Amino acid sequence: MSHLRTTVWGPAEFVGLPPRRLLAEGLFAGILTAGAIIGVGAAGVWTGRPALANGEAGLAVAVALGVYLLVTGAGRALVGIVTVLGACLALLTPQAxxxxxxxxxxxxxxxxxxxxxxxxxxxxxxxxxLCSVAGPEGVPLGTRIWRGCRASTRPGDALTIVYDPEGRVPPRGVAPEAGHGRLTGVVALACALVVGCAVAVVRSFRLSPAPAPTGNRPRPSAD
Structure with missing residues (x-):
C-alpha cells in the first residue's frame, strides 16, 4: 500500500513545510507552462496561424509538462491531473x-x-x-451567428455583428449577454495548472533512492 500510494501521489518524504527549492521549481514550471500555452494560443489567433490557433501547439506544451513531471518522479495521479488541466487550457485559450x-x-x-x-x-x-446572415451587398457570410439570434428572429430582420477586418477570426453577433466567461475560465485553469504543478513537484521529494524491486534482491546464502 505504501508503494502504491507513493506511485500514485508521490513519495513526499519530508516533515513540516515542503522544501523551498522544490516549491520554487514547481511554481516556475507551472507559470512557464501556463504562460506558454496562453501565449501560443493568443498569438495563433492574432496572426491567423492555424497550427497555433487550433490549440495543437498548446497541447504539445501540456504533454511536455507531463513528461517533465514523470522525470522528476511525481505521482502518476498528479501528472495526469496537471496534463488534463494543460490540455483544457490549450483548447479554451484560442476561443477566449x-x-x-x-x-x-x-x-x-x-x-x-x-x-x-x-x-x-x-x-x-x-x-x-443559429442565424444565417448576408452583408449589405447581399453576400452571404460563411459563419452562422448565435449571439443575438433568438426564437423571435425572422428572415429579413437586421442583426448586428462584430467582425475582424483582417478576416483572421470568424464574426460574432453583438448581444448584451455576451460576457467574458471564457476569459475567466482561462484564468481559473491557469491558476489550477500552476498550483497542481507545484504540488506535483513538491510531492516528488525523496530522501533516499527508490527501493529495488523484490525480485532483484540477492538471497542470503545457506551455510
Whole structure:
C-alpha cells in the first residue's frame, strides 16, 4: 500500500513545510507552462496561424509538462491531473482569444438574417438558434451567428455583428449577454495548472533512492 500510494501521489518524504527549492521549481514550471500555452494560443489567433490557433501547439506544451513531471518522479495521479488541466487550457485559450481580438480591432456591422435554424430539440448545443446572415451587398457570410439570434428572429430582420477586418477570426453577433466567461475560465485553469504543478513537484521529494524491486534482491546464502 505504501508503494502504491507513493506511485500514485508521490513519495513526499519530508516533515513540516515542503522544501523551498522544490516549491520554487514547481511554481516556475507551472507559470512557464501556463504562460506558454496562453501565449501560443493568443498569438495563433492574432496572426491567423492555424497550427497555433487550433490549440495543437498548446497541447504539445501540456504533454511536455507531463513528461517533465514523470522525470522528476511525481505521482502518476498528479501528472495526469496537471496534463488534463494543460490540455483544457490549450483548447479554451484560442476561443477566449477570439473575443479579445474582436474587442481590439473588430468593427461593427449590420447584416440581414436570411434563415433561422436550431432551437430546443434541434440537436444544437444548449438549444441555440443559429442565424444565417448576408452583408449589405447581399453576400452571404460563411459563419452562422448565435449571439443575438433568438426564437423571435425572422428572415429579413437586421442583426448586428462584430467582425475582424483582417478576416483572421470568424464574426460574432453583438448581444448584451455576451460576457467574458471564457476569459475567466482561462484564468481559473491557469491558476489550477500552476498550483497542481507545484504540488506535483513538491510531492516528488525523496530522501533516499527508490527501493529495488523484490525480485532483484540477492538471497542470503545457506551455510
Amino acid at each position: 482569444a477570439v473575443g479579445l481580438v474582436l474587442e481590439q480591432r473588430g468593427r461593427v456591422q449590420s447584416v440581414v438574417v436570411t434563415s433561422v435554424d436550431g432551437g430546443p430539440g434541434a440537436g444544437i448545443r444548449d438549444g441555440r438558434y
